[in-house]
Amino acid sequence: MTAMLTEGAQLLSFDVKNIAYAYQVFPAILSVLLYAQMEKFFTRFSPKPIRIFFVPMMSLVITVPVTLLLLGPIGFTAGQGFSSIILAMFNTVGWVAVAILAAVLPFMVASGMHKAMVPYAVTTMGTLGKEALYLPASLAHNIAESGACFAVALRTKRQGTQINSHFGRDFSLFGITEPALYGVTLQNKRVLGSVMIGSFVGGIFIGLVGIQAFVLVGPGLASMSMFISDELPRNLMFAIIGAVISFIVAFIAAFVLGKDRTVEEKDKGPSCIC
Numbered sequence: 696m697t698a699m700l701t702e703g704a705q706l707l708s709f710d711v712k713n714i715a716y717a718y719q720v721f722p723a724i725l726s727v728l729l730y731a732q733m734e735k736f737f738t739r740f741s742p743k744p745i746r747i748f749f750v751p752m753m754s755l756v757i758t759v760p761v762t763l764l765l766l767g768p769i770g771f772t773a774g775q776g777f778s779s780i781i782l783a784m785f786n787t788v789g790w791v792a793v794a795i796l797a798a799v800l801p802f803m804v805a806s807g808m809h810k811a812m813v814p815y816a817v818t819t820m821g822t823l824g825k826e827a828l829y830l831p832a833s834l835a836h837n838i839a840e841s842g843a844c845f846a847v848a849l850r851t852k853r854q855g856t857q858i859n860s861h862f863g864r865d866f867s868l869f870g871i872t873e874p875a876l877y878g879v880t881l882q883n884k885r886v887l888g889s890v891m892i893g894s895f896v897g898g899i900f901i902g903l904v905g906i907q908a909f910v911l912v913g914p915g916l917a918s919m920s921m922f923i924s925d926e927l928p929r930n931l932m933f934a935i936i937g938a939v940i941s942f943i944v945a946f947i948a949a950f951v952l953g954k955d956r957t958v959e960e961k962d963k964g965p966s967c968i969c
Contacts, residue, residue: 720807721777722770726762733757774811782815785828790902793832797898797941798891800836805876809833816911825907830921832894833870834914834934835901835941839893840867840875842942843886846949847879870915885952893945901937906930 733754741749784792796812803809812829819826841864848860856879863875880887907930908914910921922934 720770720810721773722762722767723807725766725770726758729761729766730754730758777808777811781812781828789827789905790899793828793835793902794895794898796828797832797835797839797894797901800832800894801840801872801876801880801887801890804836804872805881820908820911825909825924826911827905827907830908830911830914831901831906831934831937832898834906834908834938835897836890836894837867837870837872837913837915838938839890839897839941839945840872840880841865842893842945843889843949844875844879845942846889846946847883847886850950868916870913870918886949889945889948889952892948893941893943896944897937897941900940901933904933904937906934906937 734750737750737753738746741753781792781796784795800809803812816826816829844860844863844867848857848864851857851860859874859878863872863879866872866874880890906922907924907927908921909924910918912918912921914921919931919934919938922931924930
């Protein structure tokens with residue numbers, strides 16, 4: 696496939712662009728959206744006896760060429776544009792870009808859009824040996840998730856929510872935010888807001904002091920050595936302070952903002968009138 700693309704492959708008499716889709720999320724999102732629509736369309740007109748194989752086959756027959764010829768390049772361009780906007784902000788007002796990126800990371804991680812930043816981080820780390828935008832912002836977000844989950848664990852009386860919050864707190868503290876995001880944060884808009892506040896405030900401090908990461912790894916308690924540098928002796932100390940700020944601000948915000956009625960009603964479960 697790679698050799699074919701390099702030599703100039705064609706599909707339906709159209710040239711297929713040689714694009715590296717590794718770490719690209721927008722092409723996948725666009726192709727899945729198209730496939731979903733095609734599946735609905737063919738399900739509507741397909742007889743039941745052949746639906747189980749006819750619908751997926753016809754959906755792929757449409758989705759694959761359209762993705763290769765149109766949606767893939769569009770999604771790739773969108774991903775590149777998104778990264779360029781963040782990098783332009785960082786080059787203009789670095790600390791603002793770090794703070795904003797930290798605040799929106801909950802949405803990016805939940806949707807997979809954070810992968811659009813991975814090529815930049817890999818390239819920067821390989822070229823300069825350090826990175827000052829994505830990884831520092833991720834530190835603020837990861838620790839803010841932990842702080843917010845800790846507050847939820849202390850506030851809630853529901854055992855299931857407590858367990859999810861404790862798991863989310865511990866995993867986020869070590870750089871893995873998915874349990875916190877899907878188990879706690881995205882189910883409660885006030886907790887989500889608290890995480891964004893903690894990430895933003897921590898991101899402001901991290902951006903202002905210019906924290907730099909020297910190892911390409913998920914920021915967390917066990918990987919704080921990624922901020923150790925002989926050139927910047929206070930870099931690790933500033934990273935720890937930024938993490939503490941993110942944790943405390945997110946914890947206080949989640950604890951003060953309190954309950955979300957929608958989530959509370961879901962937690963209570965169906966009522967029974969006897």
